[in-house]
Amino acid sequence: DVKVTQSSRYLVKRTGEKVFLECVQDMDHENMFWYRQDPGLGLRLIYFSYDVKMKEKGDIPEGYSVSREKKERFSLILESASTNQTSMYLCASSYTGPDEKLFFGSGTQLSVL
Amino acid sequence: LAKTTQPISMDSYEGQEVNITCSHNNIATNDYITWYQQFPSQGPRFIIQGYKTKVTNEVASLFIPADRKSSTLSLPRVSLSDTAVYYCLVGETSGGYNKLIFGAGTRLAVHP
Numbered sequence: 700d701v702k703v704t705q706s707s708r709y710l711v712k713r714t715g716e717k718v719f720l721e722c723v724q725d726m727d728h729e730n731m732f733w734y735r736q737d738p739g740l741g742l743r744l745i746y747f748s749y750d751v752k753m754k755e756k757g758d759i760p761e762g763y764s765v766s767r768e769k770k771e772r773f774s775l776i777l778e779s780a781s782t783n784q785t786s787m788y789l790c791a792s793s794y795t796g797p798d799e800k801l802f803f804g805s806g807t808q809l810s811v812l
Numbered sequence: 813l814a815k816t817t818q819p820i821s822m823d824s825y826e827g828q829e830v831n832i833t834c835s836h837n838n839i840a841t842n843d844y845i846t847w848y849q850q851f852p853s854q855g856p857r858f859i860i861q862g863y864k865t866k867v868t869n870e871v872a873s874l875f876i877p878a879d880r881k882s883s884t885l886s887l888p889r890v891s892l893s894d895t896a897v898y899y900c901l902v903g904e905t906s907g908g909y910n911k912l913i914f915g916a917g918t919r920l921a922v923h924p
Contacts (some may be wrong), residue, residue, distance in 0.1 A: 703855075704899065715865075742856070742899075742914040757911070789855050795840045798863075799903070801912060803855025 702726070705790050705804040712811050718777040720807050722790030730793045730800065731773035733757075733765065735786040742789065748773055749795070780811045815839070816900045821919040830887045832918050834900030837871045837881050845876060845883045850897045851918070859898075860885065887920075895922045 706721035708746075724731065730749050734742040744757030746765040754765050761767050762784060766774045772793075777784055791801040815876040817835040824830045831857065842864050848856035849889040860867060862883070871887040887894055 710863065715814075734914070741916045744913060747911065755911070758913070791855070797903070798844045798861060799856050799912070800846060800861060801848070801856070801901075803857065806853070806855050808853075 700724075703792050703802050703804040705788075705807050707807050708805065710807055710809045712777075712780050712809065714781060714811060716777075716780050716811075717755070718776075718780045718809065718811075720788055720790075720809070721773070721774045722792075723734040723771050724802070725771065725774075725794035726794075726802070727770065728802075729795045730769070730799070731767065732765040732791040733773065733775045734789045734791065735759070736787050736789060737785055737805075745775065758784060770799065781810075782811050785809060785811045813913065815902050815913065816915045818898075818900055818915060818918045819874070820916060823921050823923065826891055827889050827921050830890050830920060830922075831867070831883055832885045832887075832898055832900075832920070834885070835890050836902045837857070837898070839880050840873070841900050845880075845902045846884075847885050847912075848872065848899045848901065850899065851856055856899060856914075864921075890922045891923050893922065896920060 727801045732747040734747040736742045748754050764776045767781045787806050789806045790804045793799045793801050846861040847859045848908045850856040860872045860874045867874045899917040
């Protein structure tokens with residue numbers, strides 16, 4: 700089975716801190732994604748990556764950056780955390796193809812105080 | 813904006829068959845239709861995928877008409893544990909890449 704591992708299940712940070720959310724997948728997938736999920740708003744795509752050192756903006760990239768130095772690892776960075784970034788963050792990976800399927804991690808619930 | 817439209821919520825009772833229809837009027841020729849299930853505090857998980865006609869697996873069936881502008885997820889004989897949010901996805905090409913955008917999903921509540 701594909702395993703997508705997110706480094707933390709729960710995280711509490713203070714406003715203005717730099718926050719790193721890490722995600723690792725073990726199936727040699729080319730593609731990796733970061734979503735955030737808020738009540739009533741569903742899943743929203745922040746950034747995605749189709750190759751090492753490559754990144755593309757999703758629908759809500761403002762306030763975030765990403766890093767993909769190795770194929771299996773995709774990091775989401777909050778340069779200066781704000782309270783409106785309190786959310787559930789979900790990482791996913793997939794292989795390339797028209798029948799692409801997403802495999803998700805368990806999520807990181809981030810609270811910014 | 814998501815390319816799909818689904819009912820916001822549905823209610824059912826244990827043992828009934830549930831059909832959730834998704835509209836995707838602008839589906840591209842190469843797009844597959846994929847359904848995911850999400851329980852509270854978990855990431856979505858893949859249920860079923862299809863391109864045309866009918867697909868069945870151990871969990872669900874997926875019906876896709878010839879024009880592919882909609883699809884119907886069918887859950888036979890639901891149980892309480894099928895209470896979840898169900899998402900329908902089709903690809904959305906952006907810059908040559910498949911940008912996977914989720915819609916609002918359908919919140920299914922199964923009652924005893």
